Amino acid sequence: MQREGGRGRDTGEHDVEPVESVLDELYATPPSDFVARREEHAAAARTDGRKEDARAIHAARRPTPAAWAANLLRRSRPEESRRFLELGQALREAHRTLDAAGLKELSAQRRHIVSALSRQAAQLAREAGHQLSQAAQQEVESTLRAVLADPDAADQWAGGRLAGSLTPPSEFPSDTAPAEPAPRELPRPDTRRRTPADRGRDELAERRRKRREELVRAEQAAEKAARQLADRRAEEADAEASLRRTDEEHDRAREEVSAAERRLGQAHEELDRAERERRKAEERRRAAAGALSRAEREARETAREVDRLAGRVR
Template sequence: MQRKGGNHRETGDRHVEPVDSVLEQLYATPPSGFVSRREEHVAAARKAGRKEDARRIHAAHRPTLAAWAANLLRRSRPEESERFLELGHALREAHRTLDAAGLKELSAQRRRIVAALSRQAARLAHEAGHPLSESAQREVESTLRAVLADPDAADQWAGGRLEVSLTPPSQFPAGAARAEAAPRERPARPDSPRAAGGTRAQDELAERRRKRQEELARAEQAAATAARQLRDRRADRADADASLRRADEEHDRAREEVSAAERRLRQAREDLARAGREQREAEERRRTAADALARAEREAQETARRVDRSAGRGKQSGPSR
């Protein structure tokens, strides 16, 4: 196996594409054609003897329409996407440093850019022949907000292979902005019982909130995984149904061809039998005609001999001079 031009590989006489290139093509394919294209690449990899590549390709899941639109936006608008990723980094940095002025400015910029980019994604999807519903466009907006708030979400979107929409964390960025704008309570003295008790209560409350958020995140992740698996199973069943329909149609066509061939065979046998009868009748007529000809020839010869004998007797009995 060797590289050729940095883009393709050759295995024996087979000219094949690397898995990453195949995956890039797959996630650029609209969801309606994803599974069939994936199976074509899987079959090609297996035929080329690349079992591990076939496994990796088969493990790719069909994206939702909203996730595909977000991927399409990333690929079609690379410069704007990079600026958007930089904005997310700046927004998270402002949140970490509690820069209220910068956070307010970036939050306003975030809302404008999320709205503008989601409209671009909807326009790109429509131009590609797959318009987004209102709910799908809201999922794109949710994904873009998650990209700004969560570095892991930013990395996922930057890869251009989202399978499902992303959900932004509930406490950021909207929660952070509200917390910064709210008036602060005057702190109690550190040595007062109220301060100690309040601190413990706040810590416990914060811990309970953190656990609830973790449980919510796990539940959302499990729900997203289950939904993705359900979509894949439905897609697989739809593909199986389509294959079954094609097989039934092919079976019906083959059965009709067999019936037609059997009809032609019966007709040919009947034609052969009729030709045989006609051949035998012709041979019988030929024999009859030959016998008649032979009798006619014998009769003609006999008649000629009688004529000759009669002529000879006539000469012998005539008057002498």
């Protein structure tokens, strides 16, 4: 039976699980169990002769805790996730059309919903037996802000298979630094005299603008560092899991070698015992052969003596 998508086949003994279903299951699996489950599915695909499926499964990257929580939120709260994606579309449209009233209302919704959904993601993670760190929860919020701001990020999150957290684009207003009109967006003629107070306000506005830019850059750098840290931790966890598997295989091989050595020692003992028994049997055979020869000789001599005596009697 040909499997959906034309990849793989049914052996006739069991139904072949589609790769897409396997990947969906993997990215809903807690990160601590991800590698083991991935290798089980990849091994099953290789056993079935589905090499392409096995490669696709093995290539799946282990999600960070924050990415897993975001995936869990997407799959466990489908209706709320749909409304969140729709909010992102409306918010991006408001930015494109410069609808100030709509933008103000949607921005307030954005901050409220991002906060609420990030708390839901943390709650879902706790219910699954995993407590999110503060840094991981911040990564969830970063991912949700990116989903609102970036259509590509929205598509990635909608698929439910994030391996790492997402970062909002720099041109999208940050929740921590609401957008304000730039003090000198366009040059305009000034028909009145500039007072020291005017210049002071302009300087203050310029300093605020620079501080906002520095804050945005610092937030982006912090989020990037957090993603890199999470990636390194995931790589370390994968390496540790691989080392544990290798240690287990080494221990099993060592036990098998020890058992083989014990069996070899027992076989040598059996061989030595058989050799000793063989030598004893050979000695008994030689002794019996010697006794037989002596008995035959005595029988011949006795027979000759009988013949000799019988001749005298006749």
